[in-house]
Amino acid sequence: MAVSNLAMGSAEISEIVAGLSADQKQISPKYFYDERGSQLFDQITQLPEYYLTNTELGIMRDNIDEMFAMVGKQASLIEFGSGSSLKTRILLEHVSELAAYVPVDISSEHLHASAQQIREQFPHVDVLPVVADFTQAFALPKPTVMPVRNIIYFPGSTIGNFEHDMAVDLLRVMYQEAGKGGALLIGVDLQKDADIIESAYNDSAGVTAEFNLNMLQHLNRDYGANFDVDEFAHSANYDEDKGRVVLELVSQADQSFAVGDTAFDIADGEAILTEYSHKYTLDGFASMASTAGLSVEKVWMDAKQLFSVQFLTRL
């Protein structure tokens, strides 16, 4: 079994080796999400310090009627991501008369399981899952009822996990998939006091640390790596100048490790970059969106202005 796993993962192994060979060692955030990683991520969203999920949920609940009015009737709701979340349920409960609900995800297993749950809970909704990498243009399914417009839904401030140029490219894909008359409903985390942000990614229960470190276990198990996981530490710092959290795994000793046949040295205190989480100002996000041909029509925020849900249309 182990042998065929490794053979199947050889393209990934080359990608991992390339990332660890760069001046700034890095591992793609996609390796966070093995089964354990997905469980830990769900736990993160429920942590008291992790304000993002609860704040976004509150914004949705408080403004759902206005959101529905902007979405309109007979829209096709296209979610970038698998859409198993409570936020999606709030939308589907309140946005009546949808032409279709189209969750888009690269993981077929995850997508079909959550699509099935949505069908059971919302039997009147035409649920049309699409297996695709949503960073590239993809073909939309044809709903039974012709949609009046497409609404792209992208919650969770996942846009923040893309660096500027990649975020613009992704917004361009959304522009294209929205089509004529289409719009976006997107969750965007906001710049704020560094303490609030840093404690969200350094929770006292240590779940985010475990989530970050789990990536090394995942690589050991499935991609022929031999990290000594105990010799790495989680780190999350907010870079105020760049407006982003930098998630890293910091080596606790001068040590070596291997991935497949490739050996690496890492110095005591040297970091492996695992992810960024960008925080925006309202102006900063609007100007990035305009580069992709999108205009911010409406911004909803919580009272403390921690987080925003924004409605964008094509310029």
Ligand code: TRP
């Ligand atoms: N997009 C969210 C954020 O940046 C969720 C998330 C993605 C996250 N990757 C993460 C949270 C890694 C904690 C750690 O906050």
